[in-house]
Amino acid sequence: MQLLSQIIEETSQRQPHKEAFRCRDRSLTYEILNEKSSGLAALLQGHGIGVGDRVAIYMPKAVEMAIGVYGCLKAGAIYVPVDPGLPTPRLASVLRDAGVSAVLTLDRQQKQLMEVLPELDLELQVIVGLPTLNENSIATVPWESLPASSDYQSPSLTENHPAYIIYTSGSTGNPKGILHSHRSGLAYARLAAETYQVNSGDRLGNFAPLHFDQSTFEFFSGPLAGSTTVLIPEEYMRFPASLAKLIDDEQLTIWYSVPFALVQLLLRGALESRDLSSLRWVLFGGEPFPVGHLQKLMKRLSSATFSNVYGPAEVNQCTYFHLSQPPGDDVSSIPIGQIWPETSGMIVDAACQPVPPGELGELLISSPTMMTGYWNRPVLTDAAIVELPQDGEVRKFYRTGDLVRESTDGNLEFHGRSDRQVKIRGNRVELDEIELAILPLSGIEHVAAFATSDPSSDELHVVVFAIVSDDDLLDTSRILLESRKRLPAYAVPSAIVIVDSFPQTTSNKTDYVAMERQYRETVVDDLS
Incomplete structure (x- = not known):
C-alpha cells in the first residue's frame, strides 16, 4: 500500500459491510464509502479537477466528510479542511491561499460561502453539496447526485504526491498551510495503528475537527485497521454531560483529544452516572494535562491505558508516554516520553x-x-x-x-516553546514554566500565562488567568504567595485573574492571543 486512498479500497474488500463512519443517526459501511468516494472522484475529474488540484472541505461534522476526504484522494487532488466557523475574511484568506478549484460543503454553509465567493479571485469549477445557484455560474451538485463509481478513472500517483493541507489556526497574520504527502500520511496512519493497537473491533471517537491534525488518526488509522469511527458533532463539545452520554451510548473504545476536553469531561460530565468502561485507550496531546485532573480521570477510567501524545502537525506525531497507573502525588508534569518507531x-x-x-x-x-x-x-x-x-x-x-x-x-x-520565551527586565522567562509552577497548587483547575505590556510604560509583564475550584483562591494572594515560592522574583506574575473559562482556538487549544486581548479590554481599561 502506497496511497492513502488505498486504505478504503482494501478495507472495503476485507469487510465490505462493516460500519466505517457514523455521525448522529447516519452511517456508511466500507463498501458504500468506497463507492461514494469513487463517485465523488469521478465528479471532480469530470470538472477537470485532478492530480495536485486543491479541494476545500468546508462543513460541520457529517458522514460526507469521509466521502470528501477519500474522494479527493482518489482523484489525486489535495484536500483542504476548512473550519466551518471561520469569519468571512479568514475563510477568504484560506481559500485564496490554497487556490481551491472546488468546495465540498453542506447547505447550512451556503450563506457564508455566498458571502465569501465575491471576495475570491478563483475559478471554482464546482461546489458539491449546494442547490443550484441561479446568480452564479459555478456548477453545483447535491451529494445525492454523485456519478456512479464505475465512472471513476484511477490516476497515476506515487507516495510522494501531495495529499492534504492543514492550515494553522493562529489568530494573527496570514494562515500557514502544512502540506503532507500520501507517504507521510500513510506512515502516520500505520505507526499510530500499531502503537495504539487499533483493531477492527475498535470504535474511535473523532473529537477533533477535520482542520485539526489530530483528526487524521480517526480518518486514516481507524480505517486502516478496519475499525468504526464515530464523528462527534460540534454541539457535544460544548456540553460535557452529553458527550459522556455519547461515549457510553456508542461504546467508544479509543479516545483522542486535547487535555482541556478531558478536564471538562471530568469536571462537568457527570461521569458517576455513566459507564465508560468500554474505553481501553485514552490519548491526549496538544498541551500539558494538569496532573491532579489526570490522576482523578485515570481513577475514574481505571480500565483504560492513557498516553501523552506529542508531535506538531508538521510531523503528525513523534513521541508517546504510556500511563497504565495514575501519576503519583510527587509528579508535577507528564513526560512526552520516547521517540516512536522509525523516527x-x-x-x-x-x-x-x-x-x-x-x-x-x-x-x-x-x-x-x-x-x-x-x-x-x-x-x-x-x-x-x-x-x-x-x-x-x-x-x-x-x-x-x-x-x-x-x-x-x-x-x-x-x-515549553522557544517562542514562548519572553524577557522581563532583561531576564529570560518561559511562560510555560510559570504555568507548570502554579498548576500543582490545590484548587487550581487550569492556568494560562501570557506576556503583555503596561499601557503607561510599555514594560512587559506576565499575567496569569486561572480557573479554580476552591473559593479560597478567589483571593489571589495565596496563588501569588505560592508563585513567589516556586519562581524567581522576575518571573512572578504581576496579576492573576480568576475566570470561569479560557478562550479557545478552533482546535480547542487555549487561545493566548484572545486571552491577552480580553485582559487589555477589561482589566487594563478598568484601571486606566
Missing part, C-alpha cells in the same frame, strides 16, 4: 549543535511522517527543515521550536 530525534542548541545529556534544548525530528513543507512558503520551509548529520548520514530534520530535556530514565520532558 530520529536530536536535542540541539541555537546553533543546531547537540546539547550534552540532560541539558535543555530544541527538539528536532526526522521521520517518514514529516510534512513536505509549508504550502507556497519556501522561505519558511527552508527555515523549518534542516539537513544535519546523524549516525553517519545526513538527514532532514524538522525544527519543532519546542524545548525539551532528556531525563535520566530516557524520557523526554517538555519545557
